[in-house]
Structures are given as structure tokens and as C-alpha cells.
Amino acid sequence: MGLEKFKDRNVGIQQYKVVEHEAFPKSNAQKFARVMKRMVKGELFVGLWVTLRTMYQALFQDDMHTVKYPFEKLPISPRYRAIHEMLRLLESGHYRCIGCGLCEKICISDCIKIDTKYDENQRKEVTEYTINFGRCIFCGYCAEVCPELAIVHGGRYETSSQQRASFSIFEDMLTPIDALSSQKEYPGFGAVSPNADDNIKKTPLAY
Amino acid sequence: MDAIIIETIIKAIIVLSVIAALAGFGTFIERKVLAFMQRRLGPMHVGPFGLLQLAADGIKLFTKEDIIPQHANRLIFMIAPIITAATAFIALAAVPLLPEFTLFGYTVHPIVADLNVGILFILGAMASGLYGPLLAGMAQANKWGIIGSARTAILFMSYEVVTGLSLLAPIMLVGSLSLIDFNNAQSGGIGEWMVWQQPLAFILFLIAGFAETNRTPFDLLEHEAEVVSGYATEYSGMRWGMFFIGEYANMITIGFMASLIFFGGFNDLGFIPGFLAIILKVSFFFFLMLWVRASWPHVRPDQLMWLCWKVLMPIALLNVLITGLVMMV
Numbered sequence: 435m436g437l438e439k440f441k442d443r444n445v446g447i448q449q450y451k452v453v454e455h456e457a458f459p460k461s462n463a464q465k466f467a468r469v470m471k472r473m474v475k476g477e478l479f480v481g482l483w484v485t486l487r488t489m490y491q492a493l494f495q496d497d498m499h500t501v502k503y504p505f506e507k508l509p510i511s512p513r514y515r516a517i518h519e520m521l522r523l524l525e526s527g528h529y530r531c532i533g534c535g536l537c538e539k540i541c542i543s544d545c546i547k548i549d550t551k552y553d554e555n556q557r558k559e560v561t562e563y564t565i566n567f568g569r570c571i572f573c574g575y576c577a578e579v580c581p582e583l584a585i586v587h588g589g590r591y592e593t594s595s596q597q598r599a600s601f602s603i604f605e606d607m608l609t610p611i612d613a614l615s616s617q618k619e620y621p622g623f624g625a626v627s628p629n630a631d632d633n634i635k636k637t638p639l640a641y
Numbered sequence: 642m643d644a645i646i647i648e649t650i651i652k653a654i655i656v657l658s659v660i661a662a663l664a665g666f667g668t669f670i671e672r673k674v675l676a677f678m679q680r681r682l683g684p685m686h687v688g689p690f691g692l693l694q695l696a697a698d699g700i701k702l703f704t705k706e707d708i709i710p711q712h713a714n715r716l717i718f719m720i721a722p723i724i725t726a727a728t729a730f731i732a733l734a735a736v737p738l739l740p741e742f743t744l745f746g747y748t749v750h751p752i753v754a755d756l757n758v759g760i761l762f763i764l765g766a767m768a769s770g771l772y773g774p775l776l777a778g779m780a781q782a783n784k785w786g787i788i789g790s791a792r793t794a795i796l797f798m799s800y801e802v803v804t805g806l807s808l809l810a811p812i813m814l815v816g817s818l819s820l821i822d823f824n825n826a827q828s829g830g831i832g833e834w835m836v837w838q839q840p841l842a843f844i845l846f847l848i849a850g851f852a853e854t855n856r857t858p859f860d861l862l863e864h865e866a867e868v869v870s871g872y873a874t875e876y877s878g879m880r881w882g883m884f885f886i887g888e889y890a891n892m893i894t895i896g897f898m899a900s901l902i903f904f905g906g907f908n909d910l911g912f913i914p915g916f917l918a919i920i921l922k923v924s925f926f927f928f929l930m931l932w933v934r935a936s937w938p939h940v941r942p943d944q945l946m947w948l949c950w951k952v953l954m955p956i957a958l959l960n961v962l963i964t965g966l967v968m969m970v
């Protein structure tokens with residue numbers, strides 16, 4: 435693929451379809467002919483037929499489009515970017531975050547706050563990790579940049595709450611330790627793509 | 642004499658309460674039918690199939706604050722909805738709703754007043770109902786209201802001629818203005834229905850009826866997308882509700898008129914008894930109005946005038962002329 439396609443800033447008009455439109459009548463005779471044609475064509479009845487058919491389909495062929503929202507939910511795309519989740523290592527149950535701070539650095543609305551310290555084994559331990567969801571714009575950069583797939587976007591989009599804090603503390607976002615077995619390798623935003631192995635290239639050092 | 646007065650009062654009360662209840666039920670049916678035609682469910686959560694939504698809406702309308710705007714003409718503002726609602730029910734007085742039946746050995750004529758000028762009375766009462774929107778719009782000191790009432794005047798001037806002229810031809814054929822005579826003239830089964838003799842008059846009457854009840858292709862008076870809510874912009878609570886009870890009662894009246902004048906009225910239809918036949922016919926016309934509302938766009942005020950004066954009125958006149966010629970020969 436060449437670069438031209440990326441450089442074409444005229445997004446969209448390539449797919450426009452010009453609506454077929456008959457010529458406007460010029461003389462009175464043509465106008466009269468058009469009125470007569472429209473009168474006999476019965477297009478109004480086509481309109482009536484369409485709505486009746488829709489009603490029939492909705493009632494008897496299970497083509498009702500209403501989703502009774504709080505009781506039924508539509509599936510969301512795995513790439514949907516809702517409230518973040520912090521994942522755990524499946525083997526040890528320890529949180530995956532290594533405290534590298536990349537997410538804090540990349541966050542464009544500056545809403546991640548992370549603090550770390552060395553524990554007794556001289557490993558980094560996350561002492562504080564919060565996301566200010568009043569500022570987060572759900573851009574997904576943090577999930578994208580995380581080297582450990584530790585922070586990902588979950589599917590929790592019903593975010594009305596009395597306090598923002600009930601979403602934004604590390605422990606709230608972390609997979610509960612007893613639910614560890616049901617933690618899924620997240621297929622959505624921030625996850626490696628299915629063909630990630632194919633995309634790995636040897637670095638020049640190997641030559 | 643006393644018996645007649647008491648009977649009439651009882652009949653009036655029954656008609657008033659039944660039709661008012663039906664008008665309320667009509668709003669429910671309208672919401673359901675429109676919803677189905679748009680693949681929605683409509684009211685669902687209050688009661689079975691959302692049926693109690695009616696009660697909920699009624700309670701809401703009754704308990705809402707009755708606001709009268711500061712610069713409105715208080716008296717006219719307050720009585721305008723009553724005009725609409727009252728005339729809608731007055732018009733029903735001359736409509737025979739069901740065939741005669743016997744109750745406890747007493748023959749009941751389900752018509753409040755069998756006037757010999759029934760059709761004229763109904764048309765007059767329904768036409769004066771438009772004073773409601775007209776006065777309401779002008780009294781409320783709101784520009785959308787003013788536009789709404791101007792449109793009422795346009796509507797009124799346009800369709801009224803067509804209604805009268807379109808009904809003239811059937812009246813000439815039957816030779817009476819009473820709807821009961823119309824019904825009896827078509828007692829010979831489907832073949833004698835007036836619509837076969839006067840199809841053009843039926844179509845004209847239906848078009849004018851849609852305009853008369855302020856239904857969709859001609860719902861200029863309160864078209865939300867254009868004039869906020871037209872004449873009803875400043876109304877709330879029960880006064881607003883009265884406009885709509887009037888509108889739905891008018892829809893029922895038009896349904897009755899169309900069935901009685903053109904579709905054989907309450908005569909038995911094959912194996913279907915008369916009272917069921919007329920209920921089915923009126924239900925069909927009511928459904929037709931909702932169906933049309935779901936399907937068709939509405940016209941501009943100038944298009945309505947153009948349609949009524951330049952197209953429908955000449956056709957109606959021609960229809961009267963041809964009917965007259967055929968009758969003379």
C-alpha cells in the first residue's frame with residue numbers, strides 16, 4: 435500500500451453516492467405530466483405498505499429493535515475503552531504492574547498517579563496507584579504503553595456513582611484474588627494482537 | 642316528556658364517559674401502534690403491556706400545575722381548551738353509535754339526539770371546535786402560539802369547503818341529513834355501500850377528515866419540529882389534556898361518520914352483527930389515522946391551501962355536478 439491513501443485528507447467523499455434524481459419539469463405541460471404520474475404511481479401506498487410490513491415483522495418475526503436496557507445489554511466490542519482493570523499474574527497471583535511508570539508518563543490528561551518504593555528484596559513495589567476518572571478521557575494510551583499488560587481497559591461502562599473514588603483506587607481495579615481463576619487474558623484494548631508473533635522482527639543486533 | 646329528558650341525560654353521560662375513556666385509550670393505542678411501526682415496544686413497564694400507563698398519564702395530567710402565562714388573556718386562555726373538548730363531544734350527540742337494542746324490555750336508541758340535520762350539526766360543531774386552537778394561540782402571548790393559531794385559520798379555511806362539498810353528493814343521493822337515514826339507505830349489504838357509488842366523495846371526505854382532526858399529513862397546528870407546540874405551547878396539565886381528548890374524540894367522530902356515510906354503518910355484515918361491524922369499521926379508521934401518521938410526511942400550510950382550493954374543491958364540485966346530472970337523467 436502506497437502512502438497516497440494516507441495523504442488523502444479528503445476523508446469520506448469517495449464513498450458518496452449521488453442520488454438519482456429526475457430532471458425538474460420546465461414547461462407547464464411537463465409539470466402536469468409529473469403531477470399525473472405521481473398521482474397514478476401510488477407511492478403513498480408504498481409508504482403505507484412499508485410501515486405495515488415493519489409492524490408485522492416487529493410483532494411476529496421477532497424483529498423488535500428495543501433493548502430493555504437495564505435488564506438486557508448489548509455486547510460491547512472488545513476494543514471498547516471503559517473503566518480500567520489491573521490484571522494479576524496467573525501463576526502467583528501477584529499484580530502484574532512492575533511500577534515502571536510508563537502509563538503515568540504517557541497519560542495525556544495527567545490523571546494517573548503512581549508511587550513506588552523498593553521492598554526488602556530490592557524489587558519495586560507499587561505503593562499508590564490511582565486514576566482520576568474526572569480527568570481521564572479514555573484514550574487508551576496507558577493500556578497501549580504498558581509493557582506487562584497490567585493495565586487494560588475493561589468493559590465496565592456504567593460509571594454513574596456517588597464517588598469517583600469508588601472506581602479509581604488500585605485495589606478496586608485489580609482483579610480480586612479469589613476471582614483470579616476467572617481472569618481472562620484481555621482481548622481488547624492494550625492486549626497483544628492475535629498475530630503478534632508474526633510481527634516480531636529481529637533487531638539489528640542479531641546480524 | 643320527563644322520561645325523554647332523563648333518558649337523554651343518561652345517554653349523554655354514558656357517551657361522554659365512554660368516549661372520553663376511549664379517547665384516553667386512543668393515546669395508548671397510538672403510542673403502541675407507532676412504536677410497532679418503528680420496531681419499538683412502546684409503553685411497557687406500567688401494568689401488563691403498559692396498559693396502566695394511561696392511568697399514570699391521567700394522574701400526571703390532573704396533578705400538574707395549571708400555569709397561566711403572565712401576559713396571557715386569562716379568560717380566553719382558560720376557556721379555549723374547554724371549547725375544543727366540549728365541541729368534540731357535542732358533535733357526537735348527533736352520531737348514532739350503535740344499532741338499536743332492547744334493554745329490560747325498553748328499546749334504546751344509542752343516539753343522544755336524532756336530529757334531522759345531523760350531518761350539518763356534526764360538521765358545524767366540529768368546525769367550531771377549531772376556535773379552541775385559534776383562541777388559545779392568540780391568548781397566550783407567545784409567538785409560537787400566534788403562528789399556531791394563524792395555521793389554524795389556514796387549516797380551517799382550507800378543508801371546511803371540501804368537507805361540505807364532498808358530503809353534498811351522498812346527501813343528494815340519500816336525500817336526508819340524518820345519519821340514521823344514511824344507515825338505513827345502505828341496509829342491503831356490502832353492494833349498497835355508498836362508497837361504491839361515491840368513491841371520489843369518500844376520498845375527499847377522508848382527506849378533509851384528516852385535516853379536520855388535525856392528523857398527520859395536515860398536522861400543522863402543533864408540529865413540534867416547526868412551531869414548538871403551536872397553539873399548545875404554553876399549556877400544561879389538564880388544559881393541555883383537554884385539547885388532546887378533544888382531538889381523539891374528533892378522530893372517533895370522523896371514524897363514525899366515514900363508516901356511517903360510506904361504509905354501511907351499523908347494518909349487519911354477513912355473519913357479523915351490526916354493533917360489532919360498526920366498532921370494527923371505526924377501529925379501522927382510527928388505525929388508518931395512526932398508520933398514516935407513521936408513514937407519511939406532513940405538508941406545509943401553503944401546500945394544504947393549494948391542495949384544498951386548487952385540487953380538492955374543483956374535484957368535489959365536479960363530483961356534485963356529475964352526481965346531479967346522473968340523478969336527473
Ligand code: SF4
Pocket residue numbers: 540541542543544545546565569570571572573574575576577
Ligand atoms: S485512558 Fe488516557 S487519559 Fe485515561 S488514564 Fe489512560 S492514558 Fe490517561
Ligand code: SF4
Pocket residue numbers: 530531532533534535536537538548576579580581582583584585
Ligand atoms: S505501564 Fe503498566 S507496568 Fe508500568 S506502571 Fe503502568 S501499569 Fe504498571
